[in-house]
Amino acid sequence: MNDFLQHTSRRDAVRRLACGVGGLGLATLLADEGLATDVPAGRPHHEPRAKSLIFLNMQGGPSQFETFTYKPELNTRAGQNVTVAGARNAATKIMPHAFPMAQHGEAGHWVSDRFPHMAGVMDELCLIESTYAEDNNHPGAQREILTGFNRRPMPCFGSWITYGLGSENRDLPGFVYLANGQHHGAGFLPARHQGMPVGSKMPNLRNWVPREEQRAQLDLAGRLNRMHLERHAETNDLDARIEAAELAFRMQTSAPEAVDLNRESKHTLAAYGVIGTKNPPRQSRTLTESPADFGAMCLTARRLVERGVRVVSISVGGRRGWDQHGKLREGISRNAAVVDRAMAALLKDLRQRGLLDSTLVLWGGEFGRTPTAENGDGRAHHPRGFTTWLAGGGVKPGFTYGKTDELGAAIVEDKVHVHDLHATLLWLMGLDHRRLTFRYGGRDQTIADVHGRVVEGIFA
Amino acid sequence: MKRQALVLGLLVGVVSVTTAVADEPGVAFFEKRIRPVLVAHCYECHSAEAARNDELGGGLQLDTRAGVLQGGESGPVVVPGKPAESALVRALKYLDAEMPPEKPLPKAVIADFERWIELGVPDPREGEPVAVRRKGVDYDEGRKHWAYQPLDPGEPPKVQKGDWPAGEIDRYVLARMEEHGLAPAVDADRFAVVRRLCFDLTGLPPTPEQVARVEKVAPPDLPAAYESLVDELLASPQFGVHWARHWLDGVRFNPQLETSAYYRNWLVRAFNEDMRYEPFVQRQVAGDLLEAADVDEAAGNLVAAQMLAYNGREADFVESSLEVLGQQFLGLSLNCAKCHDHEFDAVSQEDYYALAGTLTSSTVPKNARDGVVIPGTETKLLGLFDDEPKKIGDTYLLLGGDRDRRGDLVPRRLPQVFFEDEPPRIGSETTSGRLELARWLGDLDQPLLARVAVNRVWQRLVGRGIVPTPNDFGTNGDPPTHPRLLDHLATRFVESGGSTKAVVRKIALSRTYRLSVRADAATVQQDLENDWLARAHTRRLSFEPVMDSLLAHAGELDLAIPEPVDQIKHWPTRKRKDKSFGGPRALFVRDQGRESSTFDGPSTELIVVERARSVTAPQMMYLLNGEMVRNLAPKIAKRVESTATSPDGRIDAAYRLLFARPAASEEVELGLAFVAEHGLDRYVHTLLLTNEFLYLH
Structure with missing residues (x-):
């Protein structure tokens, strides 16, 4: 057992002792979670830079030009005809930035005026201007950003991470999603690594019968299962099911506590916009969430990370939320009003609590938009060079990696393919994507197949 | 390039070409900075030797000047004088392709390549690239694969334990x-x-x-x-209900689309009537084109032809259709050959586009209003129809599957690997060829x-x-x-x-x-x-049997097969208006709810070869606390109560109902103790939490 694992699990172990499960060695606890059997090493491959990951997944493909990427030539050459390689239904006229862009912080990161709160925390961000995806349509590209592949139902990166590292909290799943749960499955990995919905989205959490009685039910069911197992000895599925039942039982108390925002101060709730915000009117292709909804998710994410959850994914947008093929000004204005305050609050809050050093925050969508106009006041899909950002756990703050050309139409430096992004996320979490394998379909599968470069250039 | 040719022309016959050209500063630059890198990092996959070894990457040979200028499968790789527009530079910078694949070359080396292209690609290496543009598909070799061989069951083998086999x-x-x-x-x-x-x-x-x-x-x-x-x-009519669900998994069925209930019910009936496999296949591929004996059959044929219209991926209809046809009927991933020859099987890009032409020649109406009327009814269907003569014809091969890079027009025909000679052409100027495709696909001689x-x-x-x-x-x-x-x-x-x-x-x-x-x-x-x-x-148990069991045990499952027209008018649900639970079999329910994904239910966007059988905490939470379980468990308990009067008789009755077996004496004892303390409702609910409820043994 290496030092790292002992260190990071100490809190957990102490808590367990307090709960009266003392006397169990760490190895037993790991075996309990099934880690002893299904993780090749049973521990990280190297010293991790981050213990947890929060993904703010902006579904629909947010425009880099109305958020975090400034290209002056869009304004000076507005109206000129250009062709954008790799973009589908790319119109030809260059469309200027819809909003004023300005630099903020010491690093001088650009941000549009729709994000006044983010403007105050820009120095935390490590921007990647050169993200690259294969797929150019929402369903495939969303699958790609979450799993690395646009066709096959492969495991989500969250599943790979818990498969590699397990959960730090025995009473909560290691991989949680708070909004849309599509493409958060474990694929061929053992099912317990699939993303689980927690929070308001989690169905069936409230125990139907009193807890003591439920305990008696599970005890009887467990006993019947064991008798049954003796008669029909086969498959570890049945064992897995007994484990699942126990986790379900514990989650009924741990999950409501973890997501109970009433335990937060008024000040915190206001900072995240859970209270005191208005919901700007919705348009056809904008986020379905309100600022209060999104604030609650960000705050819940922080609470879950505090409790040792490895990966929290917040996929917002009702699938097309950032898909501004038209009415881009109105659409982005509303979306920014929904996410700006809470994202900034999350970064500040994590920083203040000393959690940002061990928590990696990833922001982005499945692709970006073209520098050219569509339907007059919209932008088309563009997966060949869009902007994402990372903050916290092990990445350079106030840094920009990769570059697109003067129009933001094509990458000219340091492409970061989605495979590279995944490899990098895993690396920061202490895992080498080439060594984290699972035998399936006759071969050793990895998160990035034969691809994936760790982008060392962004490491702090 | 012109300049280079001129130099060569002038000097030929005077001194050796190589020496003379090497005097040029550009060539010296090439010799010093470029050639060693090409040799060390590129020739392994991009040379005449690699081509001869069948290891050529992307059809690109970088070991001759002509090869460099010719480029590879995806077009030219250098634009002399314009490094920024040269694919080679972009690949070295890992912007599109990523070369060399192991790791990028040092930035200084890439800068050398930019300089070299700026200089006009000076390069003294003579010779022509080996004439291998594409690796090609070895059909003769491919045809040897076991799956294409004639059926050979042999004699049922001799066995030692001769009294065991029942057949x-x-x-x-x-x-x-x-x-x-x-x-x-x-x-x-x-x-x-x-x-x-x-x-x-x-x-x-x-x-x-x-x-x-x-x-x-x-x-x-x-x-x-x-x-x-x-x-x-x-x-039993329930046979068709269950087996239709299996079939739907393979064709990426989307129940949310208009009139899809017709196709689903057609399947139920086809399985119940044991429709022979040949017409079963043919009708689903080209029902609209088949002759029918009567109005009823014609109606059925049109409905069957909805299969591809409902395969759920409008955006790339041709690709997703060939994916379904190939996998569902032939166990063959034809779609792999969309962008390049199949890596493993004898399916070339030409084979793919030869079939694609039958589908580009067919259309799916945008919505049911524009659809085709089912004979004898007023219902219009989506479906795949040959109704637009102007669209009929062969289609182009797309290089790399990219719709902007057209290759040659590919005549419509059946896949070569299935034929030793020239494969039959299908379709004509006025027909899509889908009928011939359907007849060939649905032919058990194959x-x-x-x-x-x-x-x-x-x-x-x-x-x-x-x-x-x-x-x-x-x-x-x-x-x-x-x-x-x-x-x-x-x-x-x-x-x-x-x-x-x-x-x-x-x-x-x-x-x-x-x-x-x-x-x-x-x-x-x-x-x-x-x-x-x-x-x-x-x-x-997969998702639908879990749902159907819960309802069946509570006496709330309606086994009638709802008519399509009724399904469209009143979409069937499991939850009634009064919040009680009950309804038809899960196959017919439109909104399956979250429990569908909890129990690895059907997908509307994936071909599901085999349902996942995950084991998770949310499944347990559903069975512990789910609304339907809360509603039904007491009803199941009531049924148990009504079938037996004695306490141990009730335990036994519960086992018979839920597990289809009598209870063992130890189980009766455990049950009696539990019922005495917590009551029969809780006991029945507890049995739903056991593995025996959820597994087939």
């Missing part, structure tokens, strides 16, 4: 066991067999009457009792079709296919564990004229099907994955 299937299975030094497990007990049969054939739990009937049978009469149960189940079909039936009944990758019979799929058995089943299938029910019956009545899941430790150790079937696979 031919068992002899094939036992022979493989014996080859591996294994012996069959004992037979499963009669209750387990009845439960398997009911769930496998109809997706429903046995009724207490079915359990009671088999309970009284003397051991020697058991096979006859199973036989009559199997025939009863095959004759051994692959029968093999794929019977393998699916085996997969559904036994738990895993004889070919464990039912949608991939290609060289990258898993080979059959029991090749002779596969061919035996396929042969019988063909002999029966393509009767699915006949295959189901044959497998369900085999002794192999009746094996216990339990085997001795040595057998398990030796055959962890249970390849050799010395025991039965344990299987978790």
Whole structure:
């Protein structure tokens, strides 16, 4: 057992002792979670830079030009005809930035005026201007950003991470999603690594019968299962099911506590916009969430990370939320009003609590938009060079990696393919994507197949 | 380039060309900075030698000047004078392609390449690239693959344990066991067999009457009792409901689309009437083009032709359709050849676009209003129809699958690997060719079709296919564990004229099907994955049987098959307006709710080869706290209460209802103690939490 694992699990172990499960060695606890059997090493491959990951997944493909990427030539050459390689239904006229862009912080990161709160925390961000995806349509590209592949139902990166590292909290799943749960499955990995919905989205959490009685039910069911197992000895599925039942039982108390925002101060709730915000009117292709909804998710994410959850994914947008093929000004204005305050609050809050050093925050969508106009006041899909950002756990703050050309139409430096992004996320979490394998379909599968470069250039 | 040619022309005959050109500063630069890098990092995959070894990457040869200028499969790689527009530079910078693949070259080296291109690509290397543009597909070699061979069941093999087999299937299975030094497990007990049969054939739990009937049978009469149960189940309309669901998984069915209920009900009827496999396939591919005996059949044919219209991926209709056709009927991933020749199987890009032409020549109406009227009704259908002559014709090969890079026009024809000679052309100036495609696909003389079909039936009944990758019979799929058995089943299938029910019956009545899941430790150790079937696979119930069971146990399942028109008018639900639960079978329910993904339910966007059988905490939470369970568990308890009066009689009745077997004495004791403390409602609910409820053993 290496030092790292002992260190990071100490809190957990102490808590367990307090709960009266003392006397169990760490190895037993790991075996309990099934880690002893299904993780090749049973521990990280190297010293991790981050213990947890929060993904703010902006579904629909947010425009880099109305958020975090400034290209002056869009304004000076507005109206000129250009062709954008790799973009589908790319119109030809260059469309200027819809909003004023300005630099903020010491690093001088650009941000549009729709994000006044983010403007105050820009120095935390490590921007990647050169993200690259294969797929150019929402369903495939969303699958790609979450799993690395646009066709096959492969495991989500969250599943790979818990498969590699397990959960730090025995009473909560290691991989949680708070909004849309599509493409958060474990694929061929053992099912317990699939993303689980927690929070308001989690169905069936409230125990139907009193807890003591439920305990008696599970005890009887467990006993019947064991008798049954003796008669029909086969498959570890049945064992897995007994484990699942126990986790379900514990989650009924741990999950409501973890997501109970009433335990937060008024000040915190206001900072995240859970209270005191208005919901700007919705348009056809904008986020379905309100600022209060999104604030609650960000705050819940922080609470879950505090409790040792490895990966929290917040996929917002009702699938097309950032898909501004038209009415881009109105659409982005509303979306920014929904996410700006809470994202900034999350970064500040994590920083203040000393959690940002061990928590990696990833922001982005499945692709970006073209520098050219569509339907007059919209932008088309563009997966060949869009902007994402990372903050916290092990990445350079106030840094920009990769570059697109003067129009933001094509990458000219340091492409970061989605495979590279995944490899990098895993690396920061202490895992080498080439060594984290699972035998399936006759071969050793990895998160990035034969691809994936760790982008060392962004490491702090 | 012109300048270079001129220099060459002037100097020829005076001194050796190489020496002379080498005097140029550009060439010196090339010799010093570029050639060594090409040799060290590129020639392995991009040279004449690589081409000769069949290892050429992307059709690009960088070991001659002509090769560099010619470029590769995706076009030119250098634009002399313009490094920024040269694909070679972009690849070195890892912007599009990533070369060399191991890791990028140092930035200084890449800068050298930019300089070199700026200088106009000076390069003294003579010679022509080897004339291999594409690797090509070796059809003769590909055709040798086992799956394309004629069916060869051989004689049912001789076995040592001659008293074990109940039929031919068992002899094939036992022979493989014996080859591996294994012996069959004992037979499963009669209750387990009845439960398997009911769930496998109809997706429903046995009724207490079915359990009671088999309970009284003397051991020697058991096979006859199973036989009559199997025939009863095959004759039940619920058979079609269950098997239609299997089929829908393979064709990416989207129930949310207009009029989809018609196709779904057509399937239910096709399975119930045991429609022969050839028309079953042909009607789904080209029902709109087939001649029909009467209005009824014509209506059915049109409905069947909805299959591809409902395959759920409008955006890339041709690709997703060929994916379904290839995988569902042939176990072949045709779609792999969209962008490049198939990496593993003998399917070329030409083969792909030759078939694609039949689909680009057909159309799917945008919505049901524009659809085609079902004869004898007023209903209009989506579906795949040949109705726009102006669109009919061959289509272009797209280089790299990129719609902006057209290659040659590819004549419509059937895939080459299935024919030793020139494959038949299909379609004409006025017809799409889909009819010929349908006739060829739905022809049992073609051994692959029968093999794929019977393998699916085996997969559904036994738990895993004889070919464990039912949608991939290609060289990258898993080979059959029991090749002779596969061919035996396929042969019988063909002999029966393509009767699915006949295959189901044959497998369900085999002794192999009746094996216990339990085997001795040595057998398990030796055959962890249970390849050799010395025991039965344990299987978790899939989503629909879980839902249907809960309703059935509570007496709230409506077994009627709703008419399509009613399904469209009033979409069936499981939850009634008064918040109680009840309704038709899960197949017909439109909104399956979150529990569908909790229990690995159907997908509207993926071809599902085999449902996942995950085991998770949310499943337990559903069974512990779910609204439907809360609503139904007391009703199930009431039924139990009404069937028996004595306390231990009720425990037994609960077991019979939920697990289709009598309770053992120890279980009765545990049950009595629990009921005394917590009541019958809680007890029945607890039984729903056990593995026995959720698994087939």
